[in-house]
Each structure stands twice: as structure tokens, then as C-alpha cells.
Amino acid sequence: MKRALHLLGELFLWLAAVLGGISILLVVLGWAMNISLIMFRTGSMEPTIPTGAVAVVQEISAEEVEVGDILTVDRDDQLPVTHRVTSIEPGAGSAERVIRMQGDANETEDPHPYTITEARLSLFHIPHIANAVNQLNNPYLLGLITVVAAAGVGWTFWPREEDRPCSSAAPSPAPASPPPRHRPRHTSVE
Structure with a gap:
């Protein structure tokens, strides 16, 4: 039983x-490659990206945008919109583009074009996990995860009886040293 608990602690x-x-690796890669997550709460991109999916998106410059890309574009005083690019026109500056977009489930294009210098390109998505990811914002859940992790680490490192020196046993005697060698005395006979 003790061995099983020890192995369980090691596994933990x-x-x-x-x-x-x-x-740590995902945070560093996300920061270095400008990658983030987008949660889908509407069905405007169904069936390509269903409601409740989480998409992994990468920030790109407007010059990199192509027709057919699924982009997330920020809007003033509104939530960002994620739709498919249907057309691209040059903007006022060399780094600016004016794009039109449409959701895959929508029958018409979005009513207004979007002027962008950058956008977030959808790399891939994972369906049906938005609710689970959204729950990670719940302070009670975060507190529970913290308590469970702390208890697991504490339990793993808590001293066990087999790890402690036994205080009731008498100290073992030092090894006996061999008796000194005596040279035999020789007497001389005359």
C-alpha cells in the first residue's frame, strides 16, 4: 500500500x-507568435466553425490577408467579428486594406466594409469547448484548482514515517577496532 501511494505521488x-x-511553452509561443484564442458564441460561421468552438488565431498584417481567409476583426465599441474575407481593396496607406466579409451561415455580406492594418487569422478550431474554457474565469473554480494543486503537492512532499529516522532505537555502536598488536618480547639468553 505504501508503495502504491508513493508511486501515486510520483505520478502526480x-x-x-x-x-x-x-x-509555459504555450504562453511563450503565444506571445512570440502573436497567437490567442477566440470563443464563438454565435452560429454565423457554421458549419465551418460551430457555436461553442474555440479558435486559435494569429495576428497578421493587412498585407498578408487573402480572399477566403477566416479573420477576426476588431470593431469600435463592439465585440470583434469573425467571418470569411470576400474581397480586398487597397486602403489609404500602404499598410492598410479595406475588406468585405461574410459569415458562412449568412446569406449576405456584412453591411459595412472593414478598414484594417492588422487582423487575426483563424489557424484551427476545437468544437464545443468554449463553455469549459469560459469556466476558467470563475474565481470559485480557480480557487478549487489552486487548493487541489496545493494539497497534492503538500501530500506528495509530506514526510512519511519510513522517511523519518527512528527515534526509539538506540544508536548503533561504533565498529570495534581491532586490538593493538603486541610484539613478542624476545629475551636473550647468554
């Missing part, structure tokens, strides 16, 4: 270390 630590390492 390895799992926590791997998940922590993956989390």
Missing part, C-alpha cells in the same frame, strides 16, 4: 511538471 508530481512545462 510528474503530471504536474509536464502540464506546467506545456503551459
Whole structure:
């Protein structure tokens, strides 16, 4: 039983270390490559991207946008919109583009064009996980995860009886040293 608990503790630590390492790697990659997540709350991109999906998006410059791309564009005083690019025109400056977009489930293009210098390109999406990801904002859930992780680490590192020196046993005697060698005395006979 003790061995099983020890192995369970070791497994917990390895799992926590791997998940922590993956989390750090994803944060660094996200920052270095301008990658973020977008949650879909409407069905305007169905069936390509269903309601409740989470898309991984990468920020790109307007010069990189192509017709057919699925882009997330920021709008003043409104939530961002994620639709498919239907046309691209040059903007006022060399880094600016005027695009028109339409949701795959919509029968008409969006009513107004979007003037952009950058946008977020949808790389891929994972269906039906938006609610789970959204729950990570819940302070009670975050508190529970923190308490469980702290309890797991504490339980793993808590001293066990087999790890403690036994205080009731008498100290073992020092090894006996061999008796000194005596040279035999020789007497001389005359």
C-alpha cells in the first residue's frame, strides 16, 4: 500500500511538471507568435466553425490577408467579428486594406466594409469547448484548482514515517577496532 501511494505521488508530481512545462511553452509561443484564442458564441460561421468552438488565431498584417481567409476583426465599441474575407481593396496607406466579409451561415455580406492594418487569422478550431474554457474565469473554480494543486503537492512532499529516522532505537555502536598488536618480547639468553 505504501508503495502504491508513493508511486501515486510520483505520478502526480510528474503530471504536474509536464502540464506546467506545456503551459509555459504555450504562453511563450503565444506571445512570440502573436497567437490567442477566440470563443464563438454565435452560429454565423457554421458549419465551418460551430457555436461553442474555440479558435486559435494569429495576428497578421493587412498585407498578408487573402480572399477566403477566416479573420477576426476588431470593431469600435463592439465585440470583434469573425467571418470569411470576400474581397480586398487597397486602403489609404500602404499598410492598410479595406475588406468585405461574410459569415458562412449568412446569406449576405456584412453591411459595412472593414478598414484594417492588422487582423487575426483563424489557424484551427476545437468544437464545443468554449463553455469549459469560459469556466476558467470563475474565481470559485480557480480557487478549487489552486487548493487541489496545493494539497497534492503538500501530500506528495509530506514526510512519511519510513522517511523519518527512528527515534526509539538506540544508536548503533561504533565498529570495534581491532586490538593493538603486541610484539613478542624476545629475551636473550647468554
